[in-house]
Amino acid sequence: MKLRALTIGTSVLAMLAITGPAGAETTWSLFTPFSTNDKPTQLYRAFAKDVAEATGGDLVIEVYSSGELPYKNTDVLKALATNQIQIADLALGPVAGDVPELTVFGLPFLCTSTDEFYKAIDAAMPTFNERLQSKFNVHALAGWTMPPQQIWLRDAVTEIGELEGKKIRTWNKMQVEMLDLLGASGVAITPAEVIPALQRGVVDGAITAVIPAYDWKFYEVVDAGYMLNFTMTDQLIAVNDAAFDNLSPETQEALVETAETWQQKFKQAIDVAAGEAAENLEAEGMTLIAPSEADFEAAREATKPLWQGWADSNGEIAAKLLEDVSAACSG
Numbered sequence: 001m002k003l004r005a006l007t008i009g010t011s012v013l014a015m016l017a018i019t020g021p022a023g024a025e026t027t028w029s030l031f032t033p034f035s036t037n038d039k040p041t042q043l044y045r046a047f048a049k050d051v052a053e054a055t056g057g058d059l060v061i062e063v064y065s066s067g068e069l070p071y072k073n074t075d076v077l078k079a080l081a082t083n084q085i086q087i088a089d090l091a092l093g094p095v096a097g098d099v100p101e102l103t104v105f106g107l108p109f110l111c112t113s114t115d116e117f118y119k120a121i122d123a124a125m126p127t128f129n130e131r132l133q134s135k136f137n138v139h140a141l142a143g144w145t146m147p148p149q150q151i152w153l154r155d156a157v158t159e160i161g162e163l164e165g166k167k168i169r170t171w172n173k174m175q176v177e178m179l180d181l182l183g184a185s186g187v188a189i190t191p192a193e194v195i196p197a198l199q200r201g202v203v204d205g206a207i208t209a210v211i212p213a214y215d216w217k218f219y220e221v222v223d224a225g226y227m228l229n230f231t232m233t234d235q236l237i238a239v240n241d242a243a244f245d246n247l248s249p250e251t252q253e254a255l256v257e258t259a260e261t262w263q264q265k266f267k268q269a270i271d272v273a274a275g276e277a278a279e280n281l282e283a284e285g286m287t288l289i290a291p292s293e294a295d296f297e298a299a300r301e302a303t304k305p306l307w308q309g310w311a312d313s314n315g316e317i318a319a320k321l322l323e324d325v326s327a328a329c330s331g
Contacts, residue, residue, distance in 0.1 A: 032089035141259035144266035156224035
């Protein structure tokens, strides 16, 4: 009897070590690939604070930025799926190798403004989650976007044809294909190498949004931004299914409601930060060049074949996303 009692007691202690006693807080790790002082990381810290308050301290989220955990952008989905982290800033573009059929927002000139994105993300989310849950046991609670992607250049251009022959740093395959159709060429360079490559003239330009362009001090190495607004990023506030299921129903509800509220908070904060970044870049001497309507439409038409090619290559899920997102962005 003593042996049996000891065995039961040991089992109980083991369970408590995993789940904690009733009413104890749960601690999650949230990873974002943005740097410690970047605006999205600051917003995630505020989100974590709101979650703690909304759950009465039952769920505590510790936010880790780039370099604080051994993950890169391309690792986030796998780390989340294996419960190494319980919640993440998941960008679908960098994990295109795992879910190529979900990278609809990477299509150039499909969605070209934040307003269009926030209409489209609600249309895309059910399909995103059906695939993420079935393949990775992960689902998204909300989505947000950085400002539109632009091309930042050592030497200013005034029209789309002047991109021909230029080498431009890209961060996904679709951008390489887009530049090829516009007569330029894409070069894969890690974020840490971008500024040195621009300084040395290894590349003529780089693709990013206006906020990181200012945060990374592009004004020290490039002259102009060609403001094509050609694509949006798709950042998902995503969670591991098992970790989510282990929360109490009340905590789950509070987390979901807080994340939904933060979808709009991200939009508002990023819009403000984008405006400030653009003003700051100009104050530092950079020229921000808006393409003519004719050049914008020419670029859109030149790259539009990529839409159907992407859908044809990635099956029914991609075809549905293209239809849903295209309708939302043009509606």
